[in-house]
Amino acid sequence: MNGLAGTGSLVGFIARRERVRLAVWILILTVLPIGTARAFLGLYATDQAREQLARTVASNPAMVGLLGPVYGSTIGALTAWRVGTLGALLVGLMAVLTVIRHTREEEETGRRELIGSTVVGRQAPLTAALTVTVGAGLILGLLVAGGLMGTGLPVGGAVAFGAGFAAAALVFAGLAGLAAQLTEGAGAARGVAITGLGGAFLLRVAGDGGEASGLSWLAWLSPLGWFTRLRAFAGERWWVLLLSAGLAGLLVLAGYGLAARRDVGAGVLEPRIGPGSASRGLGSPTGLAWRLHRGSLLGWGIGLAVVGAVFGSVADGIGELIADNPQMAVIFERLGGERGLTDAFFSAALGIVAVVAAAFAVRAALRMRVEEEAGRAEPVLVTATPRLRWAGSHLAFAILGPVVILAAAGVTAGATFGAITGDVGGRTLSVLGAALIQIPAVWVLGGVATALFGLFPRFTALSWAALVACLLLGQLGEILQLPRWALNLSPFTHIPRLPAPDLELTPLIWLVGIAAAMFAAGLAAFRRRDLD
Amino acid sequence: MESVISIVGLDKSFGQTRALDGLDLHVERGEVHGFLGPNGAGKTTTIRILLGLIRADRGEARLFSRDPWNDATELHRRLAYVPGDVTLWANLTGGEVIDLLGRLRGGLDPVKRKDLLERFDLDPTKKGRAYSKGNRQKVALVAALASDVELLILDEPTAGLDPLMEAEFRAVINEDRHDGRTVLLASHILAEVEALCDRISIVREGRTVESGTLAQLRHLTRTTIAADLEATPAGLVGLPGVHDLKVTDHRVEMEVDSDRLGEVLSHLADLGIRGLVSHPPTLEELFMRHYRDEVVPG
Numbered sequence: 107m108n109g110l111a112g113t114g115s116l117v118g119f120i121a122r123r124e125r126v127r128l129a130v131w132i133l134i135l136t137v138l139p140i141g142t143a144r145a146f147l148g149l150y151a152t153d154q155a156r157e158q159l160a161r162t163v164a165s166n167p168a169m170v171g172l173l174g175p176v177y178g179s180t181i182g183a184l185t186a187w188r189v190g191t192l193g194a195l196l197v198g199l200m201a202v203l204t205v206i207r208h209t210r211e212e213e214e215t216g217r218r219e220l221i222g223s224t225v226v227g228r229q230a231p232l233t234a235a236l237t238v239t240v241g242a243g244l245i246l247g248l249l250v251a252g253g254l255m256g257t258g259l260p261v262g263g264a265v266a267f268g269a270g271f272a273a274a275a276l277v278f279a280g281l282a283g284l285a286a287q288l289t290e291g292a293g294a295a296r297g298v299a300i301t302g303l304g305g306a307f308l309l310r311v312a313g314d315g316g317e318a319s320g321l322s323w324l325a326w327l328s329p330l331g332w333f334t335r336l337r338a339f340a341g342e343r344w345w346v347l348l349l350s351a352g353l354a355g356l357l358v359l360a361g362y363g364l365a366a367r368r369d370v371g372a373g374v375l376e377p378r379i380g381p382g383s384a385s386r387g388l389g390s391p392t393g394l395a396w397r398l399h400r401g402s403l404l405g406w407g408i409g410l411a412v413v414g415a416v417f418g419s420v421a422d423g424i425g426e427l428i429a430d431n432p433q434m435a436v437i438f439e440r441l442g443g444e445r446g447l448t449d450a451f452f453s454a455a456l457g458i459v460a461v462v463a464a465a466f467a468v469r470a471a472l473r474m475r476v477e478e479e480a481g482r483a484e485p486v487l488v489t490a491t492p493r494l495r496w497a498g499s500h501l502a503f504a505i506l507g508p509v510v511i512l513a514a515a516g517v518t519a520g521a522t523f524g525a526i527t528g529d530v531g532g533r534t535l536s537v538l539g540a541a542l543i544q545i546p547a548v549w550v551l552g553g554v555a556t557a558l559f560g561l562f563p564r565f566t567a568l569s570w571a572a573l574v575a576c577l578l579l580g581q582l583g584e585i586l587q588l589p590r591w592a593l594n595l596s597p598f599t600h601i602p603r604l605p606a607p608d609l610e611l612t613p614l615i616w617l618v619g620i621a622a623a624m625f626a627a628g629l630a631a632f633r634r635r636d637l638d
Numbered sequence: 639m640e641s642v643i644s645i646v647g648l649d650k651s652f653g654q655t656r657a658l659d660g661l662d663l664h665v666e667r668g669e670v671h672g673f674l675g676p677n678g679a680g681k682t683t684t685i686r687i688l689l690g691l692i693r694a695d696r697g698e699a700r701l702f703s704r705d706p707w708n709d710a711t712e713l714h715r716r717l718a719y720v721p722g723d724v725t726l727w728a729n730l731t732g733g734e735v736i737d738l739l740g741r742l743r744g745g746l747d748p749v750k751r752k753d754l755l756e757r758f759d760l761d762p763t764k765k766g767r768a769y770s771k772g773n774r775q776k777v778a779l780v781a782a783l784a785s786d787v788e789l790l791i792l793d794e795p796t797a798g799l800d801p802l803m804e805a806e807f808r809a810v811i812n813e814d815r816h817d818g819r820t821v822l823l824a825s826h827i828l829a830e831v832e833a834l835c836d837r838i839s840i841v842r843e844g845r846t847v848e849s850g851t852l853a854q855l856r857h858l859t860r861t862t863i864a865a866d867l868e869a870t871p872a873g874l875v876g877l878p879g880v881h882d883l884k885v886t887d888h889r890v891e892m893e894v895d896s897d898r899l900g901e902v903l904s905h906l907a908d909l910g911i912r913g914l915v916s917h918p919p920t921l922e923e924l925f926m927r928h929y930r931d932e933v934v935p936g
Binding site: 214290291293377378379380381382383384388389390391393394397398401480481482484485486487488489490491492636637 | 686689690691692693710711712714715717719721723724725726727728729730731733734736737738739741742743744762763764765767768778781
């Protein structure tokens with residue numbers, strides 16, 4: 107049988123199921139660079155202002171590490187620097203989630219079997235998922251290129267920028283296609299692919315941030331580093347796109363190779379057998395929740411501890427000379443800090459970590475919905491387990507999990523930074539504090555997810571929309587000069603920056619109160635509603 | 639005697655769909671009660687109300703004379719439930735799930751657990767995803783049957799089991815009956831219900847259409863009669879209680895209302911009977927009649 111039979115109709119089927127989700131991704135990722143370029147046109151109208159920004163950034167390894175190197179002082183080059191790698195990272199996430207959803211998840215739920223029994227070739231589902239994802243990447247690339255040209259930026263750079271996004275979609279779709287062959291569970295496959303994505307991000311941070319120490323080759327190992335190396339708007343190096351194409355080709359070939367060899371439903375990694383009876387700990391809702399959440403808590407904790415260590419190691423070497431320059435201070439305030447470049451850097455870096463921790467909180471809270479929809483809440487709730495006890499066992503992870511994750515990232519960031527500057531104790535404490543102070547905002551997002559779960563269980567996906575909105579407001583709100591009220595919508599806006607001479611507790615108390623109210627509302631509603 | 643389950647006039651709608659429309663159900667202590675009905679008749683909705691997972695719009699549901707919604711947790715200590723479609727946690731083994739659910743209910747009989755694992759031929763060391771549908775069902779069955787509870791609520795528990803395992807299931811339920819356990823068995827498998835159940839309730843479109851012992855239900859319905867007669871059959875058309883009459887030469891086939899059986903037989907005797915085959919309605923016929931025909935009240 108033709109291995110690709112039926113691909114065409116599957117492409118149409120997947121595109122139909124994804125039409126809203128992919129449209130939202132494409133919209134956000136198109137607005138990101140175009141909005142930034144437009145804002146920069148107003149913010150840095152003169153050549154002088156732009157050159158000053160570029161010079162400041164270039165002399166600051168930490169900022170180069172976080173966002174990538176600056177290759178020029180044109181509006182285009184600054185836009186590529188400011189949102190290029192963040193955008194490419196999000197493009198990669200879009201690709202990973204889409205491909206896994208239509209490959210391994212379909213197999214895990216058994217829908218693949220239904221499709222596979224019709225006239226559909228062995229390689230058709232993977233091919234269709236890759237086609238739709240790469241197609242979305244190409245559409246995104248075209249829109250970005252067109253939009254940047256429409257802003258008045260040079261054609262070559264605009265095309266390179268768009269091509270860079272499309273290339274990220276291509277590479278990470280290939281990676282996800284490979285990951286989908288490895289494990290039986292979609293969750294594990296997603297974990298493998300996202301670890302690859304995070305690894306690519308960290309290689310780029312370490313390479314760019316460690317340029318002075320001759321580590322810049324590390325960034326060349328990262329598909330996300332290739333985006334900056336493409337040098338959009340700064341003497342484009344088109345051949346870098348060949349690296350993406352080559353790697354994507356290898357990944358796709360490997361994926362096809364494994365897909366041809368394995369059984370439908372099975373992974374390359376064999377499932378192991380386990381104990382025939384439960385250990386003493388597995389006899390309560392809490393024991394069950396621990397089994398369900400411990401793997402992801404460990405994975406996220408280790409991942410963000412590594413992120414923290416990388417951030418900490420590039421934070422050194424921030425020139426005090428720039429801090430003395432009041433004009434530069436203004437520029438850096440826009441990058442997320444109030445005093446001191448190191449603090450600005452850690453604020454920005456930990457702000458990103460906090461959003462990831464909030465993603466964990468949302469995921470842990472929404473595990474209740476996953477369990478309910480899969481019919482696994484029912485067997486527990488028809489035992490002598492009250493609903494609130496069951497919900498509480500999951501929410502414990504939504505509330506305490508982010509604390510663990512932020513603490514891990516804060517400790518590693520502070521300790522590595524301290525080891526370099528010779529003040530391990532002091533630095534660890536101050537950076538840990540800057541990490542932990544984010545917790546109230548993280549809880550608000552966990553509260554949003556819980557409230558939706560209780561009150562509007564069909565719309566729990568909106569919690570992810572809220573999270574993305576917070577990420578974009580935090581990353582771009584200041585640059586786009588959004589009105590104050592819009593920025594205030596994100597709980598992260600209200601987190602005081604540390605270290606500060608006198609800490610303002612009022613906003614923190616408010617955030618904790620709001621989070622608590624939403625948790626309570628969600629639980630109260632859940633106790634009263636019908637189970638799906 | 640205290641009713642274990644007592645439901646009167648239960649209503650439940652999901653949006654535009656009316657799932658239950660005045661449903662009644664009574665299950666006495668110690669009986670195995672068959673709960674029959676076509677797909678979408680409201681069996682699972684009724685069970686979910688009894689389990690306190692959803693709330694009825696109107697009507698009264700009582701479990702051990704208590705309210706299944708408000709007293710859910712205490713009531714759940716006294717029952718075990720097997721859903722029709724069992725999903726397991728991917729990273730827990732079958733044995734772990736059995737122990738977990740047992741402990742959450744308040745205790746598991748280790749001897750019974752071991753015995754049931756053997757009888758159902760279930761490997762408890764596999765992880766959730768590795769089990770077939772039938773084996774997932776067995777995990778839930780062992781967890782429920784090994785629990786020390788008064789009431790078993792089983793929603794199509796043998797869906798996906800092979801005939802050998804089904805026989806084993808029947809044997810276990812019969813033993814439980816001797817131990818005085820009450821069982822509510824929602825099922826499609828009529829042979830199973832016929833073999834196990836003391837009493838039966840048939841639901842259709844959210845309403846109970848029949849309830850009673852199998853003998854009572856049979857009495858309410860028709861007997862199939864085929865007879866070879868000496869004379870050409872006459873006078874049968876229009877005779878009260880005769881339905882679906884088919885005449886070929888000297889042979890008649892018909893269905894007769896059970897309470898008119900005597901009159902019809904004496905009429906046939908007058909015509910001279912050469913051969914007679916009569917059989918009471920099987921549960922299947924009973925069932926089909928309720929499914930297909932419009933329900934006649936009373």
